[in-house]
Amino acid sequence: MKTTKIVLDTNVLYSGLYSSEGASYVILEKIYDGLVIPVISTPLIFEYEEVLKRDQSILHLSDNEIDKLLDNICDLGEAQRISFLWRPYLKDPKDDHVLELAIASNTNMIVTHNIKDFRGSENFGINVIKPGQFLEKIK
Template identity: 55%
Template sequence: MNEPYRAVIDTNVLVAGLYSASGASHQILQWVEQGEIVPFLSTTLLFEYEELLRRKQNSLLLTDREIDDVLDGFCSLAETRNIHFLWRPQLSDPKDDHVLELAVAASVADIITHNVKDFSRASSFGVRVIRPAELLLTLRKLRRDTPRSSIPSGELPWVH
């Protein structure tokens, strides 16, 4: 990849990527670690990441320290944006409005999520909503080669 792909990564993609090493969400996280995808992050989204990781801690088999490492690592790889304008309500789930607002504030074209239907109004803001597997296919077609992967399957470097 020449220029990194920039997007907002919904919480469900982070959790799915940590839960299973074989899915598209995990590949998304690997590409984040490799700098091929640059995620945008707001304070609200970071708190949502933390809340959900702690709630799902047992099923993810992560310790408190590992959750802290994941969040610290993600923060170090992300670009932060402050949200100055609230566009609420826009979505069927008001808890998702901040994700759309971040995409608008960051002027990015995509939100990566498993819940595409929850973001039905995103297109009116010029934001595309895409599933992880669709994104992988799109990026591979655009780049015409599969990105290098120096990370062993199932192991993210910011989870020790």
């Protein structure tokens, strides 16, 4: 299996940490196995941190565990600088940085549970798919 680059939306990271039963968890395993490479940016890592630390009691993770997790994602991921902003483009401006990351990195795939939030991404050649669809695609 060849490696696949993706932009991992925060809700997929959260879901994978919340439950070890679903496709989101399997994607996290594939990241740790080096089969999937998350493309990351500073704004995305800050968003991961904010969401995970806000809900850390639900996830049963300490600040230290979240920091280590984010360090691992940074080590395993491919950092991308975003030098051109397409805002506002998406319905929810908080998602624009995710689309901008996919465009800047030439990553043609955003994996998310909220496909509708990324309507119009196809105009940039970006496929937006759910975790289960992604796993089917890379079989």
